[in-house]
Amino acid sequence: MALxxxxxxxxxxxxxELRDTNGTVHTxxxxxxxxxxxMFFTMxxxxxxxxxxxxxxxxxxxxxxQGIAFYAVQSDNTVSEAAVxxxxxxxxxxFPMMNDPRLTLARLTGAKVTPEVAVLSPKGEVLYxxxxxxxxxxxxxxxxxxxxxxxxNALDAVLAGKAPKEARTRAAGCSINLESK
Amino acid sequence: MKFVFLLxxxxxxxxxxxxxxxxxxxxxxxxxxxxxxxxxPFSLLTYQDAAKRASLIATVTxxxxxxPWKPEPxxxxxxxxxxxxxxxxxxxxxxxATGAAEGDAADRxxxxxxxxxxxxxxxxxxxxxxEPYSLTADGPDRFRCFVLPMNLTKESYVSGAEFRPGNPKIxxxxxxxxDSTGTARRLAASSGGAGYQCFGGPGFSGAGxxxxxxxxxxxxxxxxxxxxxVRPGTDVVIQIHYHPSGKPEQDQSSIGLKFSGPPTKGRALxxxxxxxxxxxxxxxxxxxxxxxxxxxxxxxxxxxPHAHYLATDMKINARLPDDSVIPLIxxxxxxxxxxxxxxxxxxIKLPKGxxxxxxxxxxxxxxxxxxxxxxxxxxxFGEQTKDEMxxxxxxxxxxxxxxxxxxxxxxxxxxVEDFVRLTEDLNxxxxxxxxxxxxxxxxxxxxxDRNHDGKLDAEERANxxxxxxxxMPQ
Numbered sequence: 001m002a003l004x005x006x007x008x009x010x011x012x013x014x015x016x017e018l019r020d021t022n023g024t025v026h027t028x029x030x031x032x033x034x035x036x037x038x039m040f041f042t043m044x045x046x047x048x049x050x051x052x053x054x055x056x057x058x059x060x061x062x063x064x065x066q067g068i069a070f071y072a073v074q075s076d077n078t079v080s081e082a083a084v085x086x087x088x089x090x091x092x093x094x095f096p097m098m099n100d101p102r103l104t105l106a107r108l109t110g111a112k113v114t115p116e117v118a119v120l121s122p123k124g125e126v127l128y129x130x131x132x133x134x135x136x137x138x139x140x141x142x143x144x145x146x147x148x149x150x151x152x153n154a155l156d157a158v159l160a161g162k163a164p165k166e167a168r169t170r171a172a173g174c175s176i177n178l179e180s181k
Numbered sequence: 182m183k184f185v186f187l188l189x190x191x192x193x194x195x196x197x198x199x200x201x202x203x204x205x206x207x208x209x210x211x212x213x214x215x216x217x218x219x220x221x222p223f224s225l226l227t228y229q230d231a232a233k234r235a236s237l238i239a240t241v242t243x244x245x246x247x248x249p250w251k252p253e254p255x256x257x258x259x260x261x262x263x264x265x266x267x268x269x270x271x272x273x274x275x276x277x278a279t280g281a282a283e284g285d286a287a288d289r290x291x292x293x294x295x296x297x298x299x300x301x302x303x304x305x306x307x308x309x310x311x312e313p314y315s316l317t318a319d320g321p322d323r324f325r326c327f328v329l330p331m332n333l334t335k336e337s338y339v340s341g342a343e344f345r346p347g348n349p350k351i352x353x354x355x356x357x358x359x360d361s362t363g364t365a366r367r368l369a370a371s372s373g374g375a376g377y378q379c380f381g382g383p384g385f386s387g388a389g390x391x392x393x394x395x396x397x398x399x400x401x402x403x404x405x406x407x408x409x410x411v412r413p414g415t416d417v418v419i420q421i422h423y424h425p426s427g428k429p430e431q432d433q434s435s436i437g438l439k440f441s442g443p444p445t446k447g448r449a450l451x452x453x454x455x456x457x458x459x460x461x462x463x464x465x466x467x468x469x470x471x472x473x474x475x476x477x478x479x480x481x482x483x484x485x486p487h488a489h490y491l492a493t494d495m496k497i498n499a500r501l502p503d504d505s506v507i508p509l510i511x512x513x514x515x516x517x518x519x520x521x522x523x524x525x526x527x528x529i530k531l532p533k534g535x536x537x538x539x540x541x542x543x544x545x546x547x548x549x550x551x552x553x554x555x556x557x558x559x560x561x562f563g564e565q566t567k568d569e570m571x572x573x574x575x576x577x578x579x580x581x582x583x584x585x586x587x588x589x590x591x592x593x594x595x596x597v598e599d600f601v602r603l604t605e606d607l608n609x610x611x612x613x614x615x616x617x618x619x620x621x622x623x624x625x626x627x628x629x630d631r632n633h634d635g636k637l638d639a640e641e642r643a644n645x646x647x648x649x650x651x652x653m654p655q
Contacts, residue, residue, distance in 0.1 A: 045223045046222070047427075050426060050428070051425065051427045053319075054427060055319065076233065091318075091427055138550065139241065139246065140246035142551075143550040144490055144550070145553070174237055175235075175236040175237050177232075177233045179280070
């Protein structure tokens with residue numbers, strides 16, 4: 001465990017090649033010139049993650065034009081690509097939904113559940129990892145409404161050239177099955 | 182760490198497998214909702230379904246968040262208990278911790294045959310909300326009341342009701358009422374459609390509550406001996422709590438009704454409540470008590486505790502005339518989102534003079550994640566999201582239908598007595614007091630308000646109380 005965590009914080013060159021639901025292949029080279037990258041870890045049948053899709057679309061609408069790239073990462077490899085495509089259309093994702101059958105990006109960033117978000121520098125450093133806001137700090141006792149927009153806070157910090165005050169928050173949700181091959 | 186734990190706790194037992202150990206637990210306790218087409222967000226029928234969520238299942242069962250079952254064991258013997266045993270929970274923990282093995286296919290039990298369609302038999306009349314209701318992709322939960330005219334031409338007797346959500350992904354729970362006053366119809370018309378916004382109650386007296394529905398609820402079979410008389414012009418009102426799913430959705434729910442002849446027993450809904458709560462902002466342990474006396478021998482069949490978001494602990498007891506106490510229900514971690522209607526395995530006999538005692542605790546501090554106000558605000562009784570309630574519906578059965586009217590009259594008199602004792606303002610009559618009676622009461626109150634200031638002082642109140650007490654049945 002300790003070894004894995006150590007490896008994560010170092011900015012290793014990011015290598016991946018993943019296809020989105022429209023057939024476009026994405027790699028880390030397209031992050032050149034971006035100020036940061038947001039990955040939204042999700043799966044088709046996680047109600048908590050699905051509930052955040054409208055908020056993620058709003059975040060993309062306000063932060064996308066400021067040089068932040070947004071991706072959704074389908075992190076359940078038991079669902080067919082066709083089903084993921086249908087799902088992405090139904091929920092109206094306004095940013096690419098990448099299929100990640102080997103869970104490469106979850107392993108790279110350390111994401112463990114959906115919904116969880118990672119904010120990366122264009123070089124691949126994980127600047128923020130955790131929840132979108134604090135509505136569901138405890139799965140069994142969700143807040144009536146969020147009181148801390150943690151992802152927004154992190155993005156505002158990054159855009160201001162600072163490190164996010166809270167670099168890690170605990171996300172609660174549906175586990176990503178990292179033991180699957 | 183894992184290995185030490187396993188060796189210490191389960192020396193002789195092999196690691197649990199899905200087929201042998203876990204499938205039977207899931208099939209019996211989870212699959213009613215967690216199967217394709219049902220209310221739960223994902224299915225738990227196959228190994229693949231369950232294995233990919235092993236750690237989630239382990240977490241939510243350990244915290245007893247799932248299956249959703251709130252009553253504390255030992256406080257009321259309820260029917261259709263959906264709680265796992267400590268042993269089952271430990272089994273799931275161990276399964277998840279040891280890699281969620283599938284095991285031998287020969288061990289796997291058959292998937293149970295679940296009934297499709299109406300669960301309590303084909304209804305005599307199906308009422309469907311007249312047009313689809315559209316729910317936005319996100320935002321706060323929505324509470325909507327829909328009016329469904331029964332179009333009765335003569336007095337009829339409803340012996341059973343079953344609710345079916347149109348879109349199980351967004352219907353979180355529902356309450357079914359009967360309204361013979363036309364109030365709900367007017368409310369719907371003034372908001373321009375088949376429904377209107379309603380949070381805590383339907384906007385008219387809650388005494389017409391027929392049933393509640395929440396995911397996993399097992400509908401009652403029709404009960405002709407307890408049928409409910411319904412006059413022409415009566416509407417069914419369904420209050421639905423919607424939870425947005427992340428994409429725009431539509432719902433068109435329905436209700437199935439069974440009819441029969443007139444009842445042979447009496448049914449009465451006894452409301453125990455306290456409407457005088459006033460919770461200071463920041464108060465983390467505010468206790469509310471209320472009571473009502475059962476005016477004649479009755480049997481208690483079921484109980485539905487109700488509060489909004491701030492309640493944490495709810496306890497209801499029956500104190501019998503000999504001062505012995507029967508615990509009726511105790512919910513230690515009330516969750517507005519999982520409110521239920523609970524039925525006793527055996528009806529509980531409540532002799533005349535039994536006092537139903539309610540004690541609820543509220544946490545209005547910022548530390549309560551359910552608190553809808555941030556920062557906390559002073560909270561009083563009311564139907565809105567940010568108001569609170571302290572009440573429980575008790576479903577009682579009386580020996581004969583003729584017992585119902587005197588029973589209800591006696592209960593209303595108790596409400597009046599409480600009102601007179603606790604309220605100063607003559608215009609703030611509680612809605613449990615029927616309109617005709619409220620009008621007479623206002624006239625009576627005005628007579629006792631000798632200095633005509635719209636309020637009753639201590640002496641005026643004492644005089645009125647004496648009169649109310651003479652109206653109480655002996």
